[in-house]
Amino acid sequence: MSGTAQDLSRRLADRAEAVCRHYLSNGRREGRYWLVGDIRNTPGRSLFVRLQASAKGPAGKWTDAATDERGDLLDIIRGSLGLNDFPNVADEARAFLSLPHPELESTSPPRRVLPAPSGSVEAARRLFAMSQPIAGTLAETYLRRRGITLLHGTGNLRFHPRCYYKPDDSPTETWPAMVAAVTDLTGRITGAHRTWLAPDGSDKAPVNTPRKAMGDLLGSTVRIGVPDNVMAAGEGIETMLSIRQVLPNMPIMPALSAAHLAVILFPPALRRLYIVSDKDPAGDAARDALIERANVEGIEAICLSPGFGDFNEDLQRLGMDALRACVRLQLAPEDVLRFMSLPQ
Structure with missing residues (x-):
């Protein structure tokens, strides 16, 4: 089955460098390895991902020299997007690999995946997981129009091309949006912030409230760069x-x-x-x-x-x-x- 962890891990390993470029965009390739700060896509050189199979091991395996953590590319997807549940990680991996959702082998009716409560922490995590890095998107255009061109270390900023916006007493609309992950001191996503954008990225969207937050924000922030003294x-x-x-x-x-x-x-x-x-x-x-x-x-x-x-x-x-x-x-x-x- 194309949905098992072992099969997904193997398929991702066959495209290890593409996985790293997508989910660890703040890192870079050096020789046979991809170097980055950690699985949350923090800039640095502590974590190294093996891009090719060698005598040292198979492709796709990684080690964080700072923490001695180890894992595979499914862990990279989980950490970089702040996902907690394997079904969400597997869905993201299948989307990256352009794989269909596996058919259920059981004859029982499929379990319905319930929507996350509006404004909840889970809804914030799902929104961020469905968004993409800002490089080359309208979110980058929007920031550059405001004079902001240095965007290193902004893994907690993402872009969603059709983010829901609910005006008061009106039907739900969709607008492009810059989506920011709000995290606690451990890096766990506790909320998200949306800035809805004009269709050309020239400014904020022409709506009454172009900025809204969701989730549990108390004490947390949007963290950009590696925490220091x-x-x-x-x-x-x-x-x-x-x-x-x-x-x-x-x-x-x-x-x-x-x-x-x-x-x-x-x-x-x-x-x-x-x-x-x-x-x-x-x-x-x-x-x-x-x-x-x-x-x-x-x-x-x-x-x-x-x-x-x-x-x-x-x-x-x-x-x-x-x-x-x-x-x-x-x-x-x-x-x-x-x-x-x-x-x-």
Whole structure:
């Protein structure tokens, strides 16, 4: 049967490099291996996937040198998409391999797969699993139109070409959407955020509420980059990606709203937190609450303030060089060389 784990694993191994390029897009090939940070598609070199069978073992097997975890390409699909149940992993693998769903061998009626409750954690995970990497999509077009061109480490951002949108008291519509995975400190998906887009990716969709979140968001964030002892947290995805244009090595944590920014959970290794607040009363209140919480935990808190309403507005109106100069003045001196890009 084409749906068994062993058969799917073998078929995926026959296309090991294509699997890695699709699900571990933040890695790269070196010799007979694909190198990446971990099975969640984090940039790095700790995890290596064997692309060709050799005396060391079959193709498709991987080892994470940092954790000594091992597995096959089904585990890669599971980890990169945040899937928990094997049927969902198998469905994704069959879709990648263009295989039909296997016929049931039992004579009993097929078990109906119930839809996940609207707005639930499971619905968020399914939506993210059905989305695709943003490279070459309208989501990338949308971000580039806002001046955001450095998109490394954005495995938690994806694109769905026909994402459901339910207006008030009107039939459900579909629009293209940028989909962001909201994760907890372990990397487990607890929610998703949707930004519905215009059909050409030039702007947000012309709907009443072009941004909505779903799932369990409390304490979690959209994590971009590898968590470290210095990170930046703020509200909007575009705002935080704008900061990352001039701080390309800085891990960031968009919290999606001022209320959620105030209660984010701190990674264990965090020692300095840059707080990126929008210029409005809600942003000021979130900043103050976060500073107080960080101080209690012994974490140094430093505020980064935009010249206009937020840093994406700064980037679009002032340009990269002016944004770099503005941010540089607000960094701790030791972080300038560590995180800041140099003018081209």
